[in-house]
Amino acid sequence: MANLPGTDRGSAWLRRFGYVLLYFLLSLVALLQILPLVWLMLFSLKNNQEVFDMAPFSLPATPRWENYVKVWTEGNISLYFFNSVWITVVAVVFTVLFASLVTFAITRMRWKGRSLVLGLFMVGLMIPVHSTLIPLFSLFLKLHLTDHPLSVILSYIAFNMPITIMILLGFYYALPREVEEAAVMDGCSVHRIFFRIVLPMTSSVISTTAIINMIYNWNEFIFVNTFISTDSYKTLTVGVQNFIGQYTTDWGAIGATLMISIMPILIAFLILSNRIVEGIAAGSVKG
Amino acid sequence: MDKVMSNRLVAAMYVLPALLLLLILVYIPIVLTGYYGLMQWDGIGAMTFIGLDNYARLLQDGTFWQSAGHTFLLALFSALSLIGYLMIALVLSGKIKGANLFRKIYLIPMLLSSVAIAQLWLKIYHPSNGVLNTFLEAIGFSNPPAWLAEPSLVLYALFVPILWQYAGFYILIYYAALKNIPESLVEAARIDGASPWQIAFRIKLPLITEVIKVTVVLAVVGSLKYFDLIYVMTDGGPNGSSEVMASYMYRQAFRSFDFGYGSAVGFFLLLICLLVTWLLRKATASKDTIQYS
Numbered sequence: 001m002a003n004l005p006g007t008d009r010g011s012a013w014l015r016r017f018g019y020v021l022l023y024f025l026l027s028l029v030a031l032l033q034i035l036p037l038v039w040l041m042l043f044s045l046k047n048n049q050e051v052f053d054m055a056p057f058s059l060p061a062t063p064r065w066e067n068y069v070k071v072w073t074e075g076n077i078s079l080y081f082f083n084s085v086w087i088t089v090v091a092v093v094f095t096v097l098f099a100s101l102v103t104f105a106i107t108r109m110r111w112k113g114r115s116l117v118l119g120l121f122m123v124g125l126m127i128p129v130h131s132t133l134i135p136l137f138s139l140f141l142k143l144h145l146t147d148h149p150l151s152v153i154l155s156y157i158a159f160n161m162p163i164t165i166m167i168l169l170g171f172y173y174a175l176p177r178e179v180e181e182a183a184v185m186d187g188c189s190v191h192r193i194f195f196r197i198v199l200p201m202t203s204s205v206i207s208t209t210a211i212i213n214m215i216y217n218w219n220e221f222i223f224v225n226t227f228i229s230t231d232s233y234k235t236l237t238v239g240v241q242n243f244i245g246q247y248t249t250d251w252g253a254i255g256a257t258l259m260i261s262i263m264p265i266l267i268a269f270l271i272l273s274n275r276i277v278e279g280i281a282a283g284s285v286k287g
Numbered sequence: 288m289d290k291v292m293s294n295r296l297v298a299a300m301y302v303l304p305a306l307l308l309l310l311i312l313v314y315i316p317i318v319l320t321g322y323y324g325l326m327q328w329d330g331i332g333a334m335t336f337i338g339l340d341n342y343a344r345l346l347q348d349g350t351f352w353q354s355a356g357h358t359f360l361l362a363l364f365s366a367l368s369l370i371g372y373l374m375i376a377l378v379l380s381g382k383i384k385g386a387n388l389f390r391k392i393y394l395i396p397m398l399l400s401s402v403a404i405a406q407l408w409l410k411i412y413h414p415s416n417g418v419l420n421t422f423l424e425a426i427g428f429s430n431p432p433a434w435l436a437e438p439s440l441v442l443y444a445l446f447v448p449i450l451w452q453y454a455g456f457y458i459l460i461y462y463a464a465l466k467n468i469p470e471s472l473v474e475a476a477r478i479d480g481a482s483p484w485q486i487a488f489r490i491k492l493p494l495i496t497e498v499i500k501v502t503v504v505l506a507v508v509g510s511l512k513y514f515d516l517i518y519v520m521t522d523g524g525p526n527g528s529s530e531v532m533a534s535y536m537y538r539q540a541f542r543s544f545d546f547g548y549g550s551a552v553g554f555f556l557l558l559i560c561l562l563v564t565w566l567l568r569k570a571t572a573s574k575d576t577i578q579y580s
Contacts, residue, residue, distance in 0.1 A: 219400030
C-alpha cells in the first residue's frame with residue numbers, strides 16, 4: 001500500500017503534523033462533550049463552601065457521599081426513581097410487543113390496506129407532540145386519567161410506536177420466507193409462528209428498539225409535566241425539576257440529584273454502548 | 288401457507304391495538320387541535336365558537352412572531368452546525384485510531400434528559416459560581432455577563448447546550464453513512480491520484496447527499512418543536528427574549544388557560560412542521576440519485 005502513487009505524496013512530517021492536529025481537534029470536541037458531566041460529578045461530591053472556594057475541576061478533600069444519601073432519603077427522589085423505572089418498563093414492553101405485532105402483520109401477512117396502515121404509522125413520525133398536547137390533556141381529563149400513570153404510559157406507547165416500527169421494518173423484510181413455509185407445513189398457527197419462531201428470531205433488533213424506547217421514556221418530560229400533578233406519580237425528569245426548586249442553593253444536593261437521574265442511562269451505555277449506538281443510528285429519523 | 292398467512296381476523300388482531308392507540312392519541316388530537324383553535328375556551332368551562340378569531344389574533348400577535356423569529360434562528364443555527372458535525376465525521380471516518388471511542392464519547396450528552404442538561408447548564412452559566420464565568424474571570428475578564436439574564440445574549444446562550452446535546456447524534460449518523468461507502472471506491476480514487484480533500488468533497492460527500500438531506504430536515508423540524516430545555520432554563524424569559532413557538536403554545540394553554548388560542552398556536556406549529564418538511568424534501572429532491580454500483 002505504501003508505494004501506491006498518491007499515498008506517499010507530501011512529506012512524512014507534514015502527514016504526522018496533520019494527524020496530531022486531527023487528534024487534537026477530536027480530543028477537544030470530546031473534552032467539551034464530557035467536561036460538563038465531569039464537573040457535575042465533582043460538585044455532587046462537594047459542599048457549597050467547596051464549590052464556591054475551590055477551582056471548578058478540583059477534587060474535594062473527602063468526597064461527600066452524604067449528598068446522595070440526603071437527596072435519596074429526604075425528598076421523593078427514590079419514589080420518582082421507581083416510578084420512572086416501572087413506567088419505562090411497562091411502556092417499553094407494550095411498545096415493542098405492539099410494534100412487533102404490527103410489523104409482522106404488515107410484512108409477513110397478506111391483507112388489504114397494509115400499505116395504508118403502514119403509511120399512517122410513518123406519517124406519525126412527523127407529528128409534533130406539542131400540537132397534540134391540549135386535546136390529549138382534555139381527553140385524559142374526561143376519562144379521569146389525568147394524574148394517573150396510565151395517561152403517560154399510553155402516550156409513550158402511541159408516540160414511540162412509529163419509530164419502533166420503522167426500526168423493525170427492515171429487519172422483518174429480511175427474514176427468510178422458508179421458515180414460515182416450513183412452519184405452516186407442519187401445521188403451525190399464525191400465533192405460534194409469531195410467538196415461537198419470528199419473535200425469537202428478531203430478538204437482537206427487539207433489544208435495540210427496547211433500548212431506544214427506554215432512553216426516550218426515561219428522559220421524557222412534557223407529558224409527565226402536563227398530565228401528572230400528584231407527587232406520587234411523577235417520574236424522575238419532572239421530579240428532579242421540582243426537587244431542585246427546593247434546593248436552589250445547595251449545589252451538592254442538586255448535583256447528587258442530577259447524577260441519580262442520569263446514572264441508569266450512563267450505566268446502560270457503559271454496558272451496552274455498541275447496541276445503543278446502533279439503535280440511535282437506526283432510529284435517526286426521530287429528532 | 289397463503290390461507291394461514293392471509294387470515295384477516297388475525298391481521299386485525301395484531302394491528303388494531305397499536306392502530307387504535309395511534310388514532311386516538313395522535314390523529315384525533317391533531318384534528319381536535321385545529322377545531323379547538325376555533326373556540327374561546329379556558330380548558331374546563333364551556334367552549335364558545337369564535338370562528339377564525341384565534342387565527343386572526345395569531346397573525347397580529349407580536350410576541351408570537353417574536354417567538355417564531357427565535358425558532359427560525361434556532362433552526363438556522365442547527366442547520367449551520369451540521370457543517371461542523373459533518374467535518375468531524377469526515378475526520379473520524381478516515382483511518383483514525385480510536386474513532387469508535389470518540390464517537391461514543393460524543394454521543395453521551397444525547398442520552399441525557401433535556402431537564403438534566405438544562406439544570407447542569409444553568410449551573411454552568413451561573414453568574415458568580417458557574418464554571419464559565421469562573422473561567423472567564425480567571426483569564427482576565429473582570430465582569431463577565433449574567434448570560435441567561437441578558438435579553439440580547441440569552442438566546443445564543445441557549446443555543447450552546449442545544450448544539451452540545453445533539454452533536455454526537457448527527458456525527459453518528461454521518462459517520463455511519465460514511466462508513467457505508469465501499470472502501471473500493473475510495474481506494475480507486477486514491478490510486479487515480481486524488482488528494483484526501485478531493486476524496487472527501489468529490490467522492491464521499493456526494494455519496495451521502497441523501498443522508499445529509501435527511502439530517503437537514505431533522506435539524507430544522509426538530510428546532511421548530513424545541514421545548515424542554517428552554518422551558519426549564521429560562522421559561523422563555525427574560526421578558527420573552529428566549530420564547531420559542533412551542534413554549535409560547537404551552538404558556539398560552541397551561542399558564543394563561545387560553546386553550547383556544549394555545550390550540551391555534553399548536554395547530555399553526557403542526558402546519559409549519561408539515562410544510563417545512565414538505566418544502567425541504569421538495570427543495571432537496573434530486574432525480575438522479577447517486578448509486579454505489
